[in-house]
Amino acid sequence: MFFEYDPDPDAPVSQLVCTFGGAAPVAQIAPGTFLSTWTRDCFNGTVRTVDDLSSQVTDPRCLNPQTGPFYVEGAEPGDTLVVHFVSITPRVSWGVSTTVPFFGALTSTPRTAMLQPALAERTWIYDIDPAAGVVRYQARDSAFAVELPLDPMHGTVGVAPALGEVRSALTPGPWGGNMDTPEMRAGTTCYLGVNVDGALFSFGDGHARQGEGETCGVAVETAMDTVVLVDLVKGVPTPWPRLESDGFIMSTGSARPLEDAFRISQADMVGWVAAELGLSMLDAYQLVAQTTLAPIANVVDDDYTCVAKVAKAHLPGITPYGGVHARLRAAAAAWRHPGR
Template sequence: MDAVEYTPTFDQYAWTFGGAEPALRVRPGTAMRLWTEDAYSGRIRQSTDLPSACVDINFINPQTGPFYVEGAEPGDTLVLHFVDLEPARDWGVSTTIPFFGGLTGTDRTALLQEPLPEVTWVYHLDAAKRSLTFEAARSDFRLDLPLEPMLGTVGVAPGGREARSSLVPERFGGNMDTPEMRAGATCYLGVNVPGALFSVGDGHYRQGEGEACGTAVEGAMNVTLIVDLIKGGAPVWPRIEHDDAIIAVGSSRPLEDAWRIAQVEMVQWLGQLYGLDRMDAYQLLSQTAKAPIANVVDTNYSSVVKIPKGLLPASAAYDGIHRHLRESAAALRA
């Protein structure tokens, strides 16, 4: 299985979902090896680099893409299977940013208090140990944490003629910032415009759920994925499948609305998988759901619902395409 390779130059990045010209056209079934820049556009490289000095607010979350998928029409289901996410650098970086993050006032939770201090933490990656070293900036503390690569941003063009910043998580996916978007995951997104126009970016070498301070261990990433397409069947909100779980992601504010969205999406998915009446699906969900928060810092908050496959009867969502893509991925790696 061959793979299309694509490494954008700076002026080839997209900064929105929708509103950007396609970088490439690909056919369903195509494997792609993509390079993604980090959320800071690579401008934060050492602990003395502070976002307010080094980062232009108009150049955050550069997107690799968008890619036009041949044959994709509104109402179809775009399928993205993540084969590998490999750090493209031996360091990642996290920062606090004035009036951005979960435990500070923001432009939305608008308050009169002074901002928190701006701090940059650089994490060094030990490729052999697959670990990242956290060095405290204002205390005497050092800790190795496991490398757990994920993509913050995976999305398609929105409908309704909109173009949305790559900072936005929404119905179209986007900046959901969930650790569930990792190698081995298959993501299902409803197509809103011809060609779907998907893009990826915002690699995280690791991230806690909620992304409390507003940034993960941000890092450039080599992304290997397989694109596929299901005619029709568009989910209303993003769905993800792992070998061991089915997942839905809701993004809105307040956080309870993001949670409600994901829960209703999962009620519908359970109904589709098992022929369950809505009330029975609601009950099954109530006793089996995991409900990790993804982010409480972006323009919408994201809430994940996740049901372990081990709790559910065997089923083959989307005709078993996840299993099929896992096999293709294995072939690709071989």
């Protein structure tokens, strides 16, 4: 199945979706659907030149506008929604990053409240060259420039939260949301626990690339053309978002302080490995402790995100969720976009 969803590029801010939960679905899709769509950049395209300051040109009521939500047929609480990223391609030839007053890891913020004045606000524009596979950084105060690898990903991927909550698209949590991990790239499968009928899946916040931690709070932000292959695992819950690539399984945790995000991701990985390999909890704890990578995702959002990442080579025989990643990967490889 194939479904193309083309958002209105001229929609007013009042019609944009800037939350997980709280919005009516824009479309209904069946498991097994290739969904082709595009996402706005985090500033909704308002920051276009180095002279645009985000605090002046963006509408604070809607950062990280989402594409969606999509109602997935048959999805019910207790199921796991499976989102395989088939392709993520910058939609324009430029990306933008900024400092934002009182936002980022190396500044005080409204929550880590201090009395110092804000850091200077500044904008950087990156050229994106998909053919060469690079983005181009240009210093603002000197001639220094460098090409960095293009590595497109989505900062926000999620479903409606549990218990009737509606959460800002700037926040990560058990529903996914603004996790801001560079692991969310094409070729990766994301597993999300379903909290409401239809799951109400949405995504956005495309990054041409980002460092781990998203230190200044803003990655190389850009609009994306993205294709996902959506599937559903019935009757299997997923407490926190998990990812799978060809080489790795990953658990995520989002919380403050950062050690709690680490703990959530590692405890989830221990439980996952124990269940998949039939290990006792202590044996899984030991195996994970010696094999895990622990790349930080973000240290800037309302909660911070850590990833626990273990190579499948260290977990011989593992086939999470019945091998759905391999099946979707094969399906994606065999598929051609009808419109291209």
